[in-house]
Amino acid sequence: xxxxxxxxxxxxxxxxxxxxxxxxxxxxxxxxxxxxxxxxxxxxxxxxxxxxxxxxxxxxxxxxxxxxxxxxxxxxxxxxxxxxxxxxxxxxxxxxxxxxxxxxxxxxxxxxxxxxxxxxxxxx
Amino acid sequence: xxxxxxxxxxxxxxxxxxxxxxxxxxxxxxxxxxxxxxxxxxxxxxxxxxxxxxxxxxxxxxxxxxxxxxxxxxxxxxxxxxxxxxxxxxxxxxxxxxxxxxxxxxxxxxxxxxxxxxxxxxxxxxxxxxxxxxxxxxxxxxxxxxxxxxxxxxxxxxxxxxxxxxxxxxxxxxxxxxxxxxxxxxxxxxxxxxxxxxxxxxxx
Numbered sequence: 594x595x596x597x598x599x600x601x602x603x604x605x606x607x608x609x610x611x612x613x614x615x616x617x618x619x620x621x622x623x624x625x626x627x628x629x630x631x632x633x634x635x636x637x638x639x640x641x642x643x644x645x646x647x648x649x650x651x652x653x654x655x656x657x658x659x660x661x662x663x664x665x666x667x668x669x670x671x672x673x674x675x676x677x678x679x680x681x682x683x684x685x686x687x688x689x690x691x692x693x694x695x696x697x698x699x700x701x702x703x704x705x706x707x708x709x710x711x712x713x714x715x716x717x
Numbered sequence: 718x719x720x721x722x723x724x725x726x727x728x729x730x731x732x733x734x735x736x737x738x739x740x741x742x743x744x745x746x747x748x749x750x751x752x753x754x755x756x757x758x759x760x761x762x763x764x765x766x767x768x769x770x771x772x773x774x775x776x777x778x779x780x781x782x783x784x785x786x787x788x789x790x791x792x793x794x795x796x797x798x799x800x801x802x803x804x805x806x807x808x809x810x811x812x813x814x815x816x817x818x819x820x821x822x823x824x825x826x827x828x829x830x831x832x833x834x835x836x837x838x839x840x841x842x843x844x845x846x847x848x849x850x851x852x853x854x855x856x857x858x859x860x861x862x863x864x865x866x867x868x869x870x871x872x873x874x875x876x877x878x879x880x881x882x883x884x885x886x887x888x889x890x891x892x893x894x895x896x897x898x899x900x901x902x903x904x905x906x907x908x909x910x911x912x913x914x915x916x917x918x919x920x921x
Contacts, residue, residue, distance in 0.1 A: 603862060615887055617894040621901060628894040635890040705802060 594618045595625045595641040608696045622648040633661035634707035643670040654685035721746040723754035724770035736824045751775030758788040763834045771798035772917035800918050810875050816840030855919045865899040873921045
């Protein structure tokens with residue numbers, strides 16, 4: 594979970610943990626990117642905020658796509674599509690979740706994204 | 718005025734030396750650990766002021782203060798720290814430190830404090846000592862998540878990532894990332910430094 598507001602990160606992490614996930618939170622997107630680059634196979638899902646100081650969620654997703662093309666990425670954002678500067682980047686996300694994050698929406702999107710990517714893996 | 722500054726961070730030594738070197742009449746020696754400082758005091762002492770970093774290797778909390786005072790005769794010995802809680806500052810002053818210097822001090826205040834202590838006065842930063850401290854948890858602990866605190870506790874016991882992963886029933890990669898993020902929050906260079914900061918701040 595990449596989110597520079599620690600309180601929000603903890604809430605999102607708690608939702609995912611309740612659904613059985615093992616979660617690490619990064620306030621700095623660069624830490625997440627480094628972790629994915631170090632062990633691209635080890636992660637099942639990246640959930641990122643959009644507006645962050647060091648790097649936008651879209652930039653992070655683009656970098657992650659290079660390092661771990663199979664890793665599904667969810668975007669959590671308070672901004673609507675018309676407000677996000679890089680709308681074209683939406684293709685980088687498996688789903689966009691509006692803040693405040695509803696647990697069932699987050700978990701549903703997370704499960705769907707993970708299953709879809711795993712399914713794609715099986716077909717290859 | 719002969720002054721020895723002991724700190725395991727070169728950056729701190731460089732900064733303090735630079736501040737004090739601009740002033741007339743200061744003759745500075747540097748030490749990178751408590752033992753290094755103790756040797757200098759024995760060979761070149763007594764110094765007009767000994768400045769000890771609270772968290773450097775060999776300090777052993779405030780035990781180093783008592784040892785340095787014994788070695789330096791009746792001359793002043795002061796403690797400096799970036800993150801020690803207020804209770805440590807109060808205790809240091811109560812145990813006869815010539816002063817307590819927060820590393821956040823402005824250069825000018827630092828120079829004044831040093832002159833003050835060399836003159837035999839006790840320097841206590843009023844702002845630092847009277848600033849309200851949140852009750853209960855340490856401010857650094859406030860910034861760490863529950864998981865990061867657990868991992869930090871294990872780091873302080875000298876456990877490797879694999880062992881921490883087993884103990885907390887997590888994947889090793891997750892532990893590795895927790896270590897990375899907690900080091901960033903504590904502004905630690907590595908896991909050993911993080912454990913040192915945690916011990917110094919009384920987090921674990």
